[in-house]
Amino acid sequence: MTRDPGDTGTNDESVHVLRSDDLDRAMTRISHExxxxxxxxxxxxxxxLQRGGVWLSERLATTLERIDGRPVPRGELDVSLFRDDIGLRPVTPVAVTRIPIDLTGARVIVIDDVLYTGRTVRAALDALHQYGRPAQVQLAVMVDRGHRELPIRPDYIGKNLPTSSDEDVVVSPEGVVLRRRATT
Amino acid sequence: MKHVRSISEIGTEGVVRILRTARHMEAVNSRPVPKVPALVGRTVVSLFFEDSTRTRISFETAARRLSADTVNFSVSTSSLNKGESLRDTIETVSAMGAAVFVVRHRTSGVPWQISEWTDASIVNAGDGWHQHPTQALLDCYTVMARRGLDPSPECLAGLRIAIVGDSRHSRVARSCLEAFSGLGAEVVLVGPATLLPPDTTSWTVSTSTSLDDVLPEVDVVYMLRMQRERMNEALVPDLAEYSRRFGLDETRWSRTRPDTLLMHPGPMNRGVEMMFDPSSTTQSAIIDQVTHGISVRMAVLFELLASGDEVPS
Structure with a gap:
């Protein structure tokens, strides 16, 4: 983990973990995997997965097509109504689910930006069931930050990032930033 | 949000919030399996002291699509007929674990009274002449959807909406008026003087006794059901006379603009306020109202039970 020299002057609590080009390289590696x-x-x-996983899945689709020469079917899934912590924290479902094909027999690769407790992925597995019976479901995440609360493990990882629970991980096209949450 | 008993109680902010959530629920309803586990284990009790088909079925469908359990408390076969008080009934049913009561009653204010006796959330599905908030919400949603608008505090600004009929005795008119104008629309109440509210000076609304004058200049024509029981009170001379002046027939309808929407909360009195078949015009949004009713009521139940703005202790 390196401290971003451009960042230090403005905010000491933010650490740039991956830059934009690191992200691209991770994406290429995951595609080959x-x-x-x-x-x-x-x-x-x-x-x-809505919302952080959607742009990553678009990027991944582009990279895979560049390598393999064929377009890969891609969809989007909102899991907010399948979560097990409904009523325990504010939930405002706004994002859409768009699954273009029947998933029966497909090898589904679920993509999210950050894997944390695993509860989002559990909800996603439930939600996917309504679109067919996939032959296999695999999980790709840009950052695995640990602290799992369920027996869920990723198949493809951009970066393993040990964190504490008072930190936030922000994944964007500019890279990955680890930020200490302001204590109030 | 704890209760949805009137439009003013949830405010414009609450209205917008429910409309936003409803949009997501509409997406759920278009999935191959239109059912999500969001409210699994919660119980929604419908308590209808007045006849209703569409509202009760709409709420029960909404609850089931969110995987809630539904209990239909049928007043005609209940112990209320043995002399049990309303309060005892409410306390008994809430002791069985009701999370939401959906209440319809002929007396205004009953939903507020009931919320004194239970910790459950109350949804007003119509109390007397007073309020019917979910009807108004689904009507706002329908106008928005047909006009391609996004939910926001001013999303109906610039639209003129005519509410036609007995707005004096109508809970639908009252709720719609508040909801439409809360979102920025301009509302005009149309009807015979005896059926218009006696004093509208405190409301941001205009009135007219001529449907023909209003029709060409409005974006939405909202027909109210003519309640036949009003005839006994001699407020309209006779239904034929009412129909002649305020009934909507093809000739009248042809004077509206091509994009004017036709709405009706149902059930329709064909031959009284509706003299032609509304399904003959693509301007009719009446079926949309019924469909959107489910999405909007799902959103209401979700906001009450699952939006998480109050952490359960």
Whole structure:
């Protein structure tokens, strides 16, 4: 983990963990891993989780197409009404679910920006069931920050990032930033 | 949000919030399996002291699509007929674990009275002449959807909406008036003078006794059901006379602009306020109102039970 020299003057509590080009390289590596593990891209469907996983799934689709030469089907999934912490924290469902094809028999790759407790992924597994019975579901995340509360593990990881629970991980096209939450 | 008993209680902010959530619920309803586990284990009790088909079924469908359990408390077969008081009934049913009561009663104010006796949330599904907030919410949603508008505090600004009929005795008119004008629309109440509210000076609304004058200049024509029971009170000379002046037939309807919407809360009195088949015009949004009712009521139940603005102790 390196401190971003451009960042230090403004905010000592923010650490740039991955830069934009690191992110691109991680994406390329994950793409090759996906192709290797699935022996090509036959039957592979990318599903980005609202909202952080959606733009990552678009990027991944572009990278995979560049490598393999064929477009990969891609969808978006909102899991807010499938969560197990409904009523325990503010939930404002606004994002949409868009699954273009029947998932029965597909190799679904669920994509999210940060893997933390695993509860979002659990909700996603429930939600996916309504769109068919996938042959396999794999999980790709840009950052695995630990602190799992469920037996869930990612298949493809951009970066393993040990964190404490009072830190926030922000993934954007500019890179990955680790930020200490302001204590009030 | 603890209760949805009137439009003024939830305010414009609450209205917008529910409309936003309803949009998401509409997306859920268009999925191959229109059901989500959001309210699993919660119980929604419908308590209808007055006849209703569409509202009760709409609420029960909404609750089921969110995986809540539904209990339909049928007043005609209940112990209320053995002389049990309303209060005892409410306390008994809430002791069985009701999270929400959906209440309709012929007396204004009953939903407020009931909330004194239970910790459950109350949704007013119509109390006397007073309020019917979910009807107004689904009407706002329908106008928004048909006009391609996004929910916001001023989203109906610039629209003129005519509410036609017995607005004096109508809870739908009262709720719609508040909701429409809260979102920036201009509302005009149309009807015979005996059926217009006696004093509208404190409301931001205009009135007219001529439907023909109003029709060409409004964006929405909202027909109210002519309640036949009003005839006994001699407020209209006879239904034929009422229909002649305020009934909507094809000739009248042809004077509206091509994008004017036709709405009706149902059930329709064909031959009284509605003299032609509204399904013959694509300007009719009456079926949309019914469909959107489910999404909007899902949003109401979700806001009450699951939005998480109050952490349960």
């Amino acid at each position: 996906i192709i290797e593990r699935n022996r090509g891209l036959d039957g592979v469907v990318l599903i980005g």
